[in-house]
Amino acid sequence: MTxxxxxxxxxxxxxxxxxxxMLLASPVLPPVVQAGHPVLRQHAAPYDGQLGDGELKQLIQRMREVMHNAPGVGLAAPQLGIPLQVAVLEDKxxxxxxxxxxxxxxxxxxxAILNPRYTGLGAAVxxxxxxxxxxxxxQAVVSRYRDVRLDYETADGSSASAEYRGWQARIVQHETDHLHGILYLxxxxxxxxxxxxxYSARWAEPGIVQAQEALGFLSDDRTGLRAGPE
Known part of the structure; x- marks a missing residue:
């Protein structure tokens, strides 16, 4: 899908x-920017030294605090109104x-990931x-690559890459999409x-079969897993 x-x-x-x-100077955690704000629909600027090393570390720490407070498993800088290709991820x-x-x-x-790019590994979603x-x-059902390779930069400027599968791959794709102006919807x-x-009353099961049958989507998929392009 393009x-x-x-x-x-x-x-x-x-x-x-x-x-x-301004964000770092505030004594309170910033709110998470909501859909409709232009920053969520812009291609964020690649990180290329716009911040000092100390500022970058402080920003990453503040993003981690907001993510934990929400709570969530990832947060991208545009979600705090900052159009910069930085995101944090954690699922515990x-x-x-x-x-x-x-x-x-x-x-x-x-x-933390800077300037990330992901590539699907195989056709399974x-x-x-x-x-x-x-x-x-x-909440909504999203079909994503089951396995991905993530290429990114670390906060110290090093290049890194890793492969992820399952829910970890979903988090990687969701947060990277944010940096390119794409929402999961x-x-x-x-x-x-x-x-x-x-969702809580009807569809909060491990898979999507009941919702699929009642709401009429993904008629070719009975398990929550399928093969084919995204």
């Missing part, structure tokens, strides 16, 4: 740094064993409900969209 190219952020390096400094939530097995969900240690801290109150099965209350 998407229109998001416009590049109009922020200059100086404006990005000013925004970060306790998960029911049956859910973890079906979704291939394993703990993910905290790390997994289809599950997911949500977003920037789309308050909704762009890739969602629109007939699956549910408010949190309906």
């Amino acid at each position: 998407f229109p190219l998001s416009p590049p952020t109009p922020y200059s390096a100086a404006q990005i740094r000013d925004t970060v400094q 939530f306790d998960t029911d064993p049956d859910v973890a097995e079906l979704r291939d969900r394993r703990p993910l240690d905290f790390f 997994a289809s599950f409900y997911e949500g977003c801290l920037s789309v308050h109150g909704l 762009d890739k969602a099965e629109l007939r699956s969209i549910a408010c949190n209350e309906e």
Whole structure:
């Protein structure tokens, strides 16, 4: 599936740094920017030294705090109003064993990614409900690559790459998409969209079969896993 190219952020390096400094100077955690804000629909600026080393470390720490407070398993800088290609990821939530097995969900240690790119490994995709801290109150089924390779830079400027599968791959794709102006709803099965209350009451099972049958989407997929292009 292809998407229109998001416009590049109009922020200059100086404006990005000013925004970060204001955020870091605040004594309270910033709110998570919600859908409709232009920053979520812009291609964030690649990180190329707009911040001092200390500022970058402080920003990553503040993003981690916001992610934990939300709570969530990832957060991209645009979600704090900062159009910069920086994101943090971590998944240490306790998960029911049956859910973890079906979704291939394993703990993910905290790390930060700069200027990330992912590539699908093979044609297999997994289809599950997911949500977003920037789309308050909704859940929807998204088909994503089951396995990906992630290439990125670390906070110290090193190049890195790693392969992820299952739920970890889903988190990697979700956060990287944010940096390119893509929200998960762009890739969602629109007939699956549910408010949190309906999702909790009806569709909060490990897989998606019941929702699929009742709401009428992904008619070729009975298991939450399928082969084919995204």
